[in-house]
Amino acid sequence: MNTSVKYLGIQLKTPIIVGSCGLTGNLDNILRMQDAGAGAVIIKTKFEEEFAYDIKHNTTTLARTEIYGEAYDYVESIHHGYQMDDYFAELNKITEAVSIPVLGSINCISLESWLNYVKNYELVGCKAIELNMAMRPYDILTTASDVERTFSQVLQTIKRVTSLPVAIKLGSCFTDMARFIQQLSWSGVQSITLFDTDVWMAMDIENIRYAPMPIEHHIEDLDSTLRWISILSKKTRGTLSAATGIDNGDDVIKALLAGASTTQVSSSLYRHGIEHITTMQKALEQWMQRHNFETIEQFVGLLAMKGADNASARMRIHAIKSLFEEE
């Protein structure tokens, strides 16, 4: 049985990859992920503010740090003496020590400091870059076209500064989301990751305040991931990678049936341990065996939405049917 897939032009031995998170921040964990059978790992993200810090403190170039507001102040308060050179040296060690592909990850919201560092990912042996374009619709003064313009400028620019394949990771709120994602898929990005989750706080109702949300309490919306992949997988260029809500082997199979090329796991590994990757892989293989599939491509997209141009009408039928059948 062959579970290999092609993602961002790279051959992976399984579609199960580890999404960017705290666990992918060090070599020991990444070696365990490799041993457990992960197809690839996406390294813990560097935030745009951290690149700005490096420019301001370790170079003679001016950095526009004021555009990040409090987020920059926070990074500055914890990053005393931090050097991006050290980070890339560490990343180099990781890519040399493991045989599975390592992808860089950058969380960006503008066309500022981080672009100067993109080439470094290539030089230290990353096989691709995932841009977590964390533009969210929270600002009253930001319009949909402002957001779309930034996406388009970032994509045009990044292609000029690296020859690595680029994936974009999106949040799940956009105006005209189906059209927007389709258009994005045609603008030079090789894969789109659906979705990044929004970090929210826990409400402490006894002390009437917000508190950090423990990871095990994050509510992951697999339904939303599956719905969008199913709607868009036949309508987009390049591939879609399913993130958010993948907890076990069945979820991996569902995402592939919906049309994802790969699946990304993060919080599931916090809950069940890194070795859970092996359990997911076994479940995938056993299911393929039961259904006589020898390769992944034989079943990817079998449950992608048919007639996705009229997805709203199809969703309406589902809504009506489920309400009538409930009575």
Ligand SMILES: Cc1cc2nc3c(=O)[nH]c(=O)nc-3n(C[C@H](O)[C@H](O)[C@H](O)COP(=O)(O)O)c2cc1C
């Ligand atoms: C503890 C934690 C840290 C994360 N850190 C990052 C990060 O550095 N960069 C990023 O793009 N996504 C990050 N994520 C988001 C995950 O990559 C993923 O998109 C999200 O958790 C949904 O997938 P899941 O349901 O498998 O957790 C993080 C998630 C968790 C739980």
